[in-house]
Amino acid sequence: MGSLRKKLREIKEYSEVAEIGEIARRYFAMNAFDGVLTIIGVLMGHLSARIDDASVVITTGFSTSVAMGISGLWGAYLTESAERKRSLDELENHTLTDLSETRIGRASRFAVVIVALVDGLSPFLASAVVLLPMMFSFYVGGIMRAYYVSLGLALVTLFALGAYLGTISKENLVLSGVKMLIAGLFAMALGRVM
Amino acid sequence: MGKIRRLVLDVLKPLDPNIIELSRILSELPGVDAVNISIFEIDRKVENAKITVEGSDINYELVLRAIEDEGGTVHSIDEAVAGKIIIDDAQTPQDYLG
Numbered sequence: 001m002g003s004l005r006k007k008l009r010e011i012k013e014y015s016e017v018a019e020i021g022e023i024a025r026r027y028f029a030m031n032a033f034d035g036v037l038t039i040i041g042v043l044m045g046h047l048s049a050r051i052d053d054a055s056v057v058i059t060t061g062f063s064t065s066v067a068m069g070i071s072g073l074w075g076a077y078l079t080e081s082a083e084r085k086r087s088l089d090e091l092e093n094h095t096l097t098d099l100s101e102t103r104i105g106r107a108s109r110f111a112v113v114i115v116a117l118v119d120g121l122s123p124f125l126a127s128a129v130v131l132l133p134m135m136f137s138f139y140v141g142g143i144m145r146a147y148y149v150s151l152g153l154a155l156v157t158l159f160a161l162g163a164y165l166g167t168i169s170k171e172n173l174v175l176s177g178v179k180m181l182i183a184g185l186f187a188m189a190l191g192r193v194m
Numbered sequence: 195m196g197k198i199r200r201l202v203l204d205v206l207k208p209l210d211p212n213i214i215e216l217s218r219i220l221s222e223l224p225g226v227d228a229v230n231i232s233i234f235e236i237d238r239k240v241e242n243a244k245i246t247v248e249g250s251d252i253n254y255e256l257v258l259r260a261i262e263d264e265g266g267t268v269h270s271i272d273e274a275v276a277g278k279i280i281i282d283d284a285q286t287p288q289d290y291l292g
Contacts, residue, residue, distance in 0.1 A: 017210060091208055094239040095267055102265045104208065 018111035035123030044191025073120025202273035207266035225251035
């Protein structure tokens with residue numbers, strides 16, 4: 001228990017040193033938004049093409065979610081590693097010492113891992129949540145109804161994401177939620193027209 | 195073996211962690227009773243600090259490791275006091291020359 005408490009304190013210190021909170025929040029919101037919008041596109045495409053086999057929608061949807069997750073994870077890992085290394089090298093030029101084994105160095109490496117995980121998991125989980133009604137299409141009353149339930153869930157997720165950003169920026173939560181919602185409605189409208 | 199009672203170190207450290215955090219870390223070392231850190235020069239990325247550590251039995255290696263773990267470098271040991279009590283340096287006529 002003592003070592004767990006010590007580990008948690010270490011994680012908290014690394015988060016403060018490397019300012020992970022701000023970056024993780026930004027990547028979470030941005031990538032979850034991307035994930036939901038992408039799946040709206042997938043759903044609208046299938047709906048317009050009148051695909052009535054839920055397994056096709058689920059397969060396409062989850063393949064897309066996995067690809068987004070890998071893209072987020074890999075991309076964030078490489079870019080964050082490069083940026084953190086550049087910052088550490090610049091600091092080492094000033095201190096004239098190797099900082100890789102200091103708390104700053106460890107915090108940097110920890111930050112890279114956390115940011116990559118957030119960047120990978122947020123679009124995957126957000127899009128997976130939207131696809132859930134498709135997996136239970138039998139229980140929601142058939143595939144056509146499942147499409148609309150999924151799209152409705154996408155809008156709710158976007159609103160919740162917007163409201164979350166509103167709590168961070170201390171703006172009106174409903175207004176922030178609606179701003180995100182508009183993007184989803186726009187994506188749906190364009191998908192319908194195509 | 196004589197115990198180290200006071201050390202005064204000239205340290206170059208990154209701005210983060212700040213001196214509040216560093217003084218807290220050093221004060222928690224065994225044998226350390228008090229820490230004083232003052233900054234005498236600062237630039238965009240680093241600052242020069244005078245670190246005074248006093249205690250009943252200071253372990254210099256632990257102090258050095260703690261400073262280095264926070265990204266700092268000890269440039270010089272400007273004062274060391276050891277023994278049963280803490281004494282300041284004695285005044286001599288040569289101190290007033292120049």
